[in-house]
Amino acid sequence: xxxxxxxxxxxxxxxxxxxxxxxxxxxxxxxxxxxxxxxxxxxxxxxxxxxxxxxxxxxxxxxxxxxxxxxxxxxxxxxxxxxxxxxxxxxxxxxxxxxxxxxxxxxxxxxxxxxxxxxxxxxxxxxxxxxxxxxxxxxxxxxxxxxxxxxxxxxxxxxxxxxxxxxxxxxxxxxxxxxxxxxxxxxxxxxxxxxxxxxxxxxxxxxxxxxxxxxxxxxxxxxxxxxxxxxxxxxxxxxxxxxxxxxxxxxxxxxxxxxxxxxxxxxxxxxxxxxxxxxxxxxxxxxxxxxxxxxxxxxxxxxxxxxxxxxxxxxxxxxxxxxxxxxxxxxxxxxxxxxxxxxxxxxxxxxxxxxxxxxxxxxxxxxxxxxxxxxxxxxxxxxxxxxxxxxxxxxxxxxxxxxxxxxxxxxxxxxxxxxxxxx
Amino acid sequence: xxxxxxxxxxxxxxxxxxxxxxxxxxxxxxxxxxxxxxxxxxxxxxxxxxxxxxxxxxxxxxxxxxxxxxxxxxxxxxxxxxxxxxxxxxxxxxxxxxxxxxxxxxxxxxxxxxxxxxxxxxxxxxxxxxxxxxxxxxxxxxxxxxxxxxxxxxxxxxxxxxxxxxxxxxxxxxxxxxxxxxxxxxxxxxxxxxxxxxxxxxxxxxxxxxxxxxxxxxx
Ligand SMILES: Nc1ncnc2c1ncn2[C@@H]1O[C@H](COP(=O)(O)OP(=O)(O)OP(=O)(O)O)[C@@H](O)[C@H]1O
Ligand SMILES: [Mg+2]
Numbered sequence: 001x002x003x004x005x006x007x008x009x010x011x012x013x014x015x016x017x018x019x020x021x022x023x024x025x026x027x028x029x030x031x032x033x034x035x036x037x038x039x040x041x042x043x044x045x046x047x048x049x050x051x052x053x054x055x056x057x058x059x060x061x062x063x064x065x066x067x068x069x070x071x072x073x074x075x076x077x078x079x080x081x082x083x084x085x086x087x088x089x090x091x092x093x094x095x096x097x098x099x100x101x102x103x104x105x106x107x108x109x110x111x112x113x114x115x116x117x118x119x120x121x122x123x124x125x126x127x128x129x130x131x132x133x134x135x136x137x138x139x140x141x142x143x144x145x146x147x148x149x150x151x152x153x154x155x156x157x158x159x160x161x162x163x164x165x166x167x168x169x170x171x172x173x174x175x176x177x178x179x180x181x182x183x184x185x186x187x188x189x190x191x192x193x194x195x196x197x198x199x200x201x202x203x204x205x206x207x208x209x210x211x212x213x214x215x216x217x218x219x220x221x222x223x224x225x226x227x228x229x230x231x232x233x234x235x236x237x238x239x240x241x242x243x244x245x246x247x248x249x250x251x252x253x254x255x256x257x258x259x260x261x262x263x264x265x266x267x268x269x270x271x272x273x274x275x276x277x278x279x280x281x282x283x284x285x286x287x288x289x290x291x292x293x294x295x296x297x298x299x300x301x302x303x304x305x306x307x308x309x310x311x312x313x314x315x316x317x318x319x320x321x322x323x324x325x326x327x328x329x330x331x332x333x334x335x336x337x338x339x340x341x342x343x344x345x346x347x348x349x350x351x352x353x354x355x356x357x358x359x360x361x362x363x364x365x366x367x368x369x370x371x372x373x374x375x376x377x378x379x380x381x382x383x384x385x386x387x388x389x390x391x392x393x394x395x396x397x398x399x400x401x402x403x404x405x406x407x408x409x410x411x412x413x414x415x416x417x418x419x420x421x422x423x
Numbered sequence: 424x425x426x427x428x429x430x431x432x433x434x435x436x437x438x439x440x441x442x443x444x445x446x447x448x449x450x451x452x453x454x455x456x457x458x459x460x461x462x463x464x465x466x467x468x469x470x471x472x473x474x475x476x477x478x479x480x481x482x483x484x485x486x487x488x489x490x491x492x493x494x495x496x497x498x499x500x501x502x503x504x505x506x507x508x509x510x511x512x513x514x515x516x517x518x519x520x521x522x523x524x525x526x527x528x529x530x531x532x533x534x535x536x537x538x539x540x541x542x543x544x545x546x547x548x549x550x551x552x553x554x555x556x557x558x559x560x561x562x563x564x565x566x567x568x569x570x571x572x573x574x575x576x577x578x579x580x581x582x583x584x585x586x587x588x589x590x591x592x593x594x595x596x597x598x599x600x601x602x603x604x605x606x607x608x609x610x611x612x613x614x615x616x617x618x619x620x621x622x623x624x625x626x627x628x629x630x631x632x633x634x635x636x637x638x639x640x641x642x
Contacts, residue, residue, distance in 0.1 A: 006534070332476070333506060333530055334502050334580075335502060336499040414478040417478070418588075
């Protein structure tokens with residue numbers, strides 16, 4: 001203590017000598033910081049979860065769609081020319097090698113499947129094993145189709161298949177027990193038997209959060225049902241299946257642009273008449289909405305710090321009156337204005353620093369115990385947000401000491417010591 | 424010559440309520456001199472002491488302390504002079520209530536920029552007769568003892584100029600007496616210039632000079 005420079009020592013002593021006051025100020029700072037942490041953690045966590053869910057749906061996909069087969073679909077650009085064929089698929093796969101996660105030809109049919117539990121109309125997708133990269137959430141059980149999984153040469157043999165979690169629930173009850181089960185299917189008027197190799201995890205984690213918000217709302221079930229994924233995945237038959245669309249999976253959203261440019265060149269050169277559908281567009285709309293949401297968070301964040309500023313400013317303004325006689329005496333004994341103002345500013349600084357760790361811990365506790373169980377998503381505190389908030393709190397601590405510091409700076413020691421100032 | 428003041432004026436308020444607390448005061452003090460100032464309430468005695476003590480500035484006039492022109496000094500230079508050259512003793516002691524006698528006496532040394540004084544706070548406390556009260560808080564001390572602590576606080580700076588504004592005003596006559604004897608003893612021991620504002624004719628008798636003030640002027 002003795003070795004410290006005067007203003008630092010005096011600011012620390014002032015804190016130690018008024019434990020209750022210091023405790024209340026630290027508590028105000030800590031709770032203010034905690035609520036900022038809770039708000040930021042909730043919004044950033046939500047943003048991350050939603051982005052993650054969007055990614056799970058395939059945010060970075062570019063689809064080249066044959067208009068002849070899927071004529072009602074009108075999203076994207078329609079080019080003039082011939083439809084996409086197997087040979088184009090191979091050539092696009094080669095030309096985009098290295099810049100994509102996968103380039104999968106897809107045949108989609110509306111099919112019918114039945115088990116002991118019932119019969120269900122659903123989509124059947126024939127594609128190559130690389131398509132697994134599009135299925136972001138991965139497998140719930142078993143594995144996806146691999147190269148050795150082929151259509152049997154004999155029609156009575158079983159075709160290896162993968163199934164979406166939601167469809168497995170309908171056909172088998174518990175999706176995990178679907179592995180190894182047999183299912184009778186009809187596609188394009190032809191019946192065959194399929195054996196389930198794996199169950200694809202439902203990407204729509206969002207649905208769980210929707211129901212967590214309000215379990216009594218009937219409205220929630222409408223979008224939730226529409227978003228269900230009900231596919232059976234079958235092996236691609238080279239030279240036999242006609243591609244209805246080609247799904248190009250970009251490594252990330254930022255890579256989509258370049259892939260689109262390259263695809264457009266190929267389409268123009270080959271004179272293909274296809275729709276080019278880019279998923280990134282609607283993804284960015286959703287992300288944009290979330291960004292506005294987090295903008296609101298910033299507003300609350302600042303409002304919160306202003307409230308803390310007013311509270312702590314008031315406390316320290318009231319407190320400073322107590323020490324004005326001491327300040328006047330110190331001035332008479334040779335302290336400069338700076339030497340009496342600095343400890344006041346530093347006191348606010350120390351108290352806000354002292355509140356940082358408890359504030360963040362309380363905030364995390366609120367997130368873990370109060371918010372996460374209700375919202376159902378995990379919170380996320382980006383380090384730069386923590387740094388920013390702590391810096392904001394430090395500034396609040398110093399700003400809150402400004403008014404008392406100003407009062408100290410303007411104090412006329414002669415008036416106080418001459419007894420002409422009413423305390 | 425320690426102090427040389429010429430035509431010092433100090434006004435308070437403005438417009439109709441303008442009061443000249445000091446209205447053209449001259450004052451010269453030699454090193455080691457003991458000057459008593461008397462005068463009715465509101466005559467300007469405290470105002471003069473504040474200007475002498477570099478706690479306040481005059482509106483006009485000249486003030487030289489140790490040959491330095493005080494009127495032209497900056498705020499921090501005045502603070503330094505208060506710390507190194509001037510000791511204050513106030514009527515209401517102005518001790519820090521939550522600190523013991525020793526801490527109160529040590530306070531001026533926190534702001535010492537030049538070499539520390541030759542005496543220690545403990546030595547000064549012993550000199551004013553408080554050797555066994557060093558760790559007492561002001562609330563545990565009598566009025567006379569508190570004023571001794573305040574005197575020790577002023578003397579620890581080894582000031583050339585000791586300014587006392589009615590130092591016995593809050594004390595009973597017996598302890599007031601002791602304080603006055605202590606001050607005049609110390610003045611002789613340390614060869615400090617002592618300026619003492621008082622209403623007590625007995626004090627005036629001990630002083631080298633007695634000055635009377637009325638309406639901001641000498642009479
Ligand atoms: N800060 C101030 N603001 C306004 N007027 C002041 C101020 N300080 C002093 N005065 C006025 O200046 C005059 C002189 O005041 P001062 O305190 O010097 O008198 P004093 O001789 O010490 O009186 P007392 O014996 O009562 O202590 C008084 O009329 C007082 O009202
Ligand atoms: Mg007075």
